[in-house]
Amino acid sequence: MIIENSPTILSVQGLRASINGTEILKGIDLTVKSGEIHAIMGLNGSGKSTFSKVLAGHPSYEVTGGTIQFEGKNLLELPPEERARAGLFLAFQYPIEIPGVANTQFLRLAYNTVQAQRGKEELDPLEFDDFVREKMKLLEMKPDFLDRSVNEGFSGGEKKRNEILQMALLEPKLSVLDETDSGLDIDALKIVANGVNRLTNKDNATILVTHYQRLLDYIVPDFVHVMQAGRIVMTGGKELALELETRGYDWITANKQQDAGVSA
Amino acid sequence: MSAVLQSLVNQPYKHGFVTDIESDIAPKGLNEDIIRLISAKKDEPEWLLSFRLKAYEKWLTMTEPEWQNVHYPKIDFQDISYYSAPKPKKKLASMDEVDPELLRTFEKLGVPMHERAALAGVAVDVIFDSVSVATTYKQKLAEVGIIFCSISEAVHTHPELVQKYLGTVVPVGDNYFAALNSAVFTDGSFCFIPKGVKCPMDLSTYFRINTEGSGQFERTLIIAEEGASVSYLEGCTAPRFDTNQLHAAVVELIALDNADIKYSTVQNWYAGDEKGVGGIYNFVTKRGLAKGVNSRISWTQVETGSAITWKYPSCILRGDNSVGEFYSVAVTNNYQQADTGTKMIHIGKNTRSTIVSKGITAGHSNSSYRGLVRIAPTAEGARNYSQCDSMLIGDQCGAHTFPYIQVHNNSATVEHEASTSKIGEDQLFYFSQRGIGAEEAVSMIINGFCKDVFQQLPMEFAVEATKLLSFKLEGSVG
Ligand SMILES: Nc1ncnc2c1ncn2[C@@H]1O[C@H](COP(=O)(O)OP(=O)(O)OP(=O)(O)O)[C@@H](O)[C@H]1O
Ligand SMILES: [Mg+2]
Numbered sequence: 001m002i003i004e005n006s007p008t009i010l011s012v013q014g015l016r017a018s019i020n021g022t023e024i025l026k027g028i029d030l031t032v033k034s035g036e037i038h039a040i041m042g043l044n045g046s047g048k049s050t051f052s053k054v055l056a057g058h059p060s061y062e063v064t065g066g067t068i069q070f071e072g073k074n075l076l077e078l079p080p081e082e083r084a085r086a087g088l089f090l091a092f093q094y095p096i097e098i099p100g101v102a103n104t105q106f107l108r109l110a111y112n113t114v115q116a117q118r119g120k121e122e123l124d125p126l127e128f129d130d131f132v133r134e135k136m137k138l139l140e141m142k143p144d145f146l147d148r149s150v151n152e153g154f155s156g157g158e159k160k161r162n163e164i165l166q167m168a169l170l171e172p173k174l175s176v177l178d179e180t181d182s183g184l185d186i187d188a189l190k191i192v193a194n195g196v197n198r199l200t201n202k203d204n205a206t207i208l209v210t211h212y213q214r215l216l217d218y219i220v221p222d223f224v225h226v227m228q229a230g231r232i233v234m235t236g237g238k239e240l241a242l243e244l245e246t247r248g249y250d251w252i253t254a255n256k257q258q259d260a261g262v263s264a
Numbered sequence: 265m266s267a268v269l270q271s272l273v274n275q276p277y278k279h280g281f282v283t284d285i286e287s288d289i290a291p292k293g294l295n296e297d298i299i300r301l302i303s304a305k306k307d308e309p310e311w312l313l314s315f316r317l318k319a320y321e322k323w324l325t326m327t328e329p330e331w332q333n334v335h336y337p338k339i340d341f342q343d344i345s346y347y348s349a350p351k352p353k354k355k356l357a358s359m360d361e362v363d364p365e366l367l368r369t370f371e372k373l374g375v376p377m378h379e380r381a382a383l384a385g386v387a388v389d390v391i392f393d394s395v396s397v398a399t400t401y402k403q404k405l406a407e408v409g410i411i412f413c414s415i416s417e418a419v420h421t422h423p424e425l426v427q428k429y430l431g432t433v434v435p436v437g438d439n440y441f442a443a444l445n446s447a448v449f450t451d452g453s454f455c456f457i458p459k460g461v462k463c464p465m466d467l468s469t470y471f472r473i474n475t476e477g478s479g480q481f482e483r484t485l486i487i488a489e490e491g492a493s494v495s496y497l498e499g500c501t502a503p504r505f506d507t508n509q510l511h512a513a514v515v516e517l518i519a520l521d522n523a524d525i526k527y528s529t530v531q532n533w534y535a536g537d538e539k540g541v542g543g544i545y546n547f548v549t550k551r552g553l554a555k556g557v558n559s560r561i562s563w564t565q566v567e568t569g570s571a572i573t574w575k576y577p578s579c580i581l582r583g584d585n586s587v588g589e590f591y592s593v594a595v596t597n598n599y600q601q602a603d604t605g606t607k608m609i610h611i612g613k614n615t616r617s618t619i620v621s622k623g624i625t626a627g628h629s630n631s632s633y634r635g636l637v638r639i640a641p642t643a644e645g646a647r648n649y650s651q652c653d654s655m656l657i658g659d660q661c662g663a664h665t666f667p668y669i670q671v672h673n674n675s676a677t678v679e680h681e682a683s684t685s686k687i688g689e690d691q692l693f694y695f696s697q698r699g700i701g702a703e704e705a706v707s708m709i710i711n712g713f714c715k716d717v718f719q720q721l722p723m724e725f726a727v728e729a730t731k732l733l734s735f736k737l738e739g740s741v742g
Contacts, residue, residue: 056697059689080696089697099685100712105597109708110698117699149712166698 001202002222004047006034008069009174009205010235015053015066024050026230028073033173034203039216039241041210043249045153048209049093052178057083057088069083069190071173085117090164091180093209098150103162111169113176135168139195156183164195169201176207181215193218213245226252274702278494294576298321299447306416306450308455311427315436316553321444322437327441332603333570333632333664339510346448346481375719404464410494411456412467415483418454425456429487433516433553433580441512441547441574449514452483457492457523466722468497482513488523490556495526497725511570512547521556521583526564528721530729535568540599540628543571550577553606554586554615562589563606564720566729568736571600576634578607581615581643591717593729595736596629596661605634605666610643610676619650620716626657626737632664639676645675655713656686657706657737685713707734 006251010032017128024047032038040048054061055068057080068075075083098106104125111132133143139161141220151159160180167175177196181189195217200206208219216224218239224240225232226249234240234252290301300319303313327338355402362379407410418426436446457463472729488494536543541574554560564576573596576689579588590606608617618639625631638647654663664681695705708735710733711718718726 053693056693058693080693081699081701083696084699092694092697096688096690098691098694098709098712101708105708106695106698109700109704113699170698246620263688 001037002034003035003202005205006202008033009071009195011067011069012055013067015051015054015213016064016067017050017061018064019050019061019218023064024061024230025054028227028230028232030225030232032207034205036223036257037200037206037208037219037221037223038240039221040207040227040232041211041241041244046227047230048227049112049178050230052093052176052207052209054079056085056088081113084170086112089167089170089172089175091160091167091175092178094152095151095159095163097152097154099149099152101115101152102146104129104146105133105148105170107166108165112126114170115210132165132169135165138198139165140169141165151210157185157188160184161188161192164192168195168199172204174205174207176209178209179211180208181212188217189215197204213241216241221241226254265512268339273710274437278556287328288546289345292345294320294344294346294544295525298346299584300353300701302448306419308416308704309423311374312419315431316447317526319324319436319443320448323440323443323447325699326437326440326443332341332574332634333601333630333666334574334601334603336480336572336647341444343718344510347450351525359709361681365559373742376592396421397413399567405467407705408461408464409458410461410463411454413454415452415454415485416450418456418485418696422454422456424488426454426485429516429518430483431516433518433551434514434549439549441653442549445483445512445514446551449481450483452513454484455486455494455496457486457488457494459489460491460676461489463494466497468493480509480511480513483517484513484515484529486516486525486657488525489645490521492520492569492634493524493526495722496528498527498529499532499728501724509543510545510547513549515548515577517552517561519554519556519561519583519586522558522597523556524560524562525552526562528691528725529565529567529568530725530732531565531567531573532732534571535569535598535600535718536571538598538627540571543600544569546570546575547570547572548575550575551580551675552578552588553580554588554694555643556583556586557584557612558585559590562587562591562720564589565593565604566716566717566721566732567592567594567604570602573600573604575600575604576606577611579616579617580609580611581646582611583615583713584612585614585616586612590619590621592619592621593624593635593714593717593733594622594631595624595733596631597626597736598629599627601627603632604629605632605636607636608638608648610646610648612636612643614645614647616646617645617648619648621650621652622717623654623663624657624710624713624733624737625661625663626653628660630662632665632666634668636668636670636681637678638670639673641672644675645674648676650678650680651716652682652711654682654732655710656684663729706737709736 008031012028012030014060015025015028042048063076070088097208099205110129115122136143141161151162154162161178184192224238226234228245290298295398299316303316434442437443452560453468486496517527519525533544533546554561561579567573577590581588588608594602594604595601606619619635621633623633624630631690633652635650639646656663663684667680669678671678692702692705711730721729
């Protein structure tokens with residue numbers, strides 16, 4: 001929801017980043033305020049995941065220009081774990097498997113780390129077990145995922161649910177969901193979308209990276225951005241996504257010059 | 265490799281210091297006279313001198329093994345001093361009489377042994393540069409008839425037992441390094457658990473190499489009679505040196521009918537510096553004979569130190585229904601090399617063996633698992649399960665697996681599983697995106713990886729091992 005005078009959570013200006021000397025992000029501007037839901041769409045390879053990972057501080061990327069303010073802090077000065085503890089959450093497009101580490105152990109450590117940061121109570125294994133099981137119900141996840149290794153052997157859709165479970169546990173200020181919808185069946189999509197909707201409120205914000213209107217039917221964005229070759233080349237309301245669905249991206253390229261630079 | 269991670273790995277060795285205790289060192293070199301000198305110094309009976317001389321003769325005919333996957337400059341066996349001992353002052357009646365310098369060394373090592381002994385109920389037979397200087401809890405053990413002392417002491421107090429068992433599991437000419445050890449061993453532990461006795465506490469020895477340039481040749485002999493059981497802990501660490509030190513120990517275990525021996529090692533000798541200079545050469549022969557029916561020999565090792573590790577704790581399963589186990593974690597970092605594994609020799613009927621080997625390889629290090637499972641024609645219904653997992657940290661290290669399986673009985677079942685995984689930047693990034701720092705992440709991944717082995721260790725040891733591993737690997741990832 002767009003709220004008058006609500007505080008800015010994220011402010012990205014002129015962000016440039018490269019990997020192995022190849023520039024991928026070529027000047028991104030984006031402002032996200034409390035309560036808002038933003039969708040980022042764009043062709044494969046346009047830089048959406050790169051942008052997400054750069055926000056989260058992935059060490060492979062080099063930021064070569066621009067600024068990122070997160071809740072008034074200079075995000076670029078913080079190592080990834082501190083960004084996370086400050087309330088930035090990334091649901092990965094491809095969640096990695098961590099063999100040998102029990103999911104419940106991992107989830108509890110993550111939860112307690114964030115709790116400690118916020119000066120809140122940490123939970124022992126038994127307390128956490130009760131707590132996490134409640135959260136899992138929200139996403140209709142079976143409890144046996146707790147005892148399995150983190151993401152190991154999880155199906156594509158199960159991995160995505162496990163990501164949203166973590167979002168539910170960590171209650172981030174800003175969630176970046178990178179293609180959380182891909183790989184989900186229709187029922188799972190509804191469950192996950194429903195879960196996300198229950199987690200969004202006026203005090204936090206969400207960035208959805210997606211290729212499909214389908215997700216946006218369930219989680220209605222306030223803004224839709226189109227990314228192209230490392231830039232946000234167009235921004236509109238939720239109807240822009242519908243237009244992209246029918247017209248594709250070609251027409252934007254044609255109008256790029258005049259539309260570039262439009263921002264929320 | 266990210267800078268944070270790199271700095272974490274490269275923590276200097278904590279135990280690098282040399283204790284200044286007057287040593288009594290034999291001239292360098294190996295010949296019959298030196299062997300006679302060692303034997304005379306130790307006031308040994310004639311049979312032991314001939315045992316040594318026989319071993320020396322064998323050794324002269326043998327050549328240093330080259331099949332292992334490790335590389336090091338040729339060892340000059342004539343450039344090693346084969347005997348060194350703190351100058352005997354007087355007999356020690358209690359810990360209070362132990363050289364305070366020595367006690368301070370243990371303090372630095374984090375082994376406040378009097379406390380440790382009292383608090384944890386662990387009897388510590390301290391080996392300091394080849395000679396036992398103190399033994400605790402001997403009394404308590406003696407009450408149940410357990411003999412736990414240095415092997416040189418046992419040679420005098422229980423010669424018949426030593427003579428009966430010494431060299432029966434690892435014959436003097438077994439291999440190059442075992443022959444060398446048999447010729448020149450200076451001390452080690454002796455442990456005898458009589459019939460039907462369950463040892464009331466874990467027996468523990470802290471080994472320490474202390475004199476630069478002196479080889480260390482320990483000899484350990486553990487016997488569990490019918491129905492007896494014992495859990496033995498060996499832990500070691502060494503001071504920092506630039507010249508390589510050879511270490512060639514021999515450990516023999518003998519389990520009679522229904523006996524059970526569990527031998528756990530945490531090995532943390534000086535591994536050389538981050539450039540690969542210095543460090544211990546660790547050539548060890550460890551073998552257990554499950555001689556009686558239903559007997560069990562179980563090896564658990566956490567190998568983190570040494571520049572070179574060459575070690576294959578093995579089980580000869582001779583008794584029917586006997587059980588052999590090998591649980592191993594081997595960690596190498598920087599320029600360390602390890603070629604380790606086990607041999608399970610099935611002879612008796614329905615013998616069972618389990619091998620769980622976890623190799624963690626970081627930096628420029630190189631690690632090989634080498635395992636032999638042999639099922640003899642007599643081993644009706646024998647079963648083996650082997651699992652060998654390697655974890656690579658970074659992309660400059662190497663892990664290799666050499667399983668040898670020889671089955672000469674059709675009723676046997678042999679299973680082998682292997683896997684290789686990697687701690688990658690993306691895994692660590694996943695942790696950090698959830699607020700978990702690299703150090704904790706590595707420790708969590710490694711502990712998960714080693715879980716099956718760590719749970720075999722006695723509690724205290726497991727805690728130590730967990731810390732040691734995190735310490736060894738901190739910063740090696742990224
Ligand atoms: N290591 C690398 N070296 C060079 N180029 C890279 C590297 N990693 C990623 N890229 C390139 O960066 C570009 C952006 O990739 P990114 O994953 O951000 O795209 P995306 O918009 O998320 O695509 P998709 O919709 O397929 O998920 C791609 O062209 C990709 O090939
Ligand atoms: Mg992507």
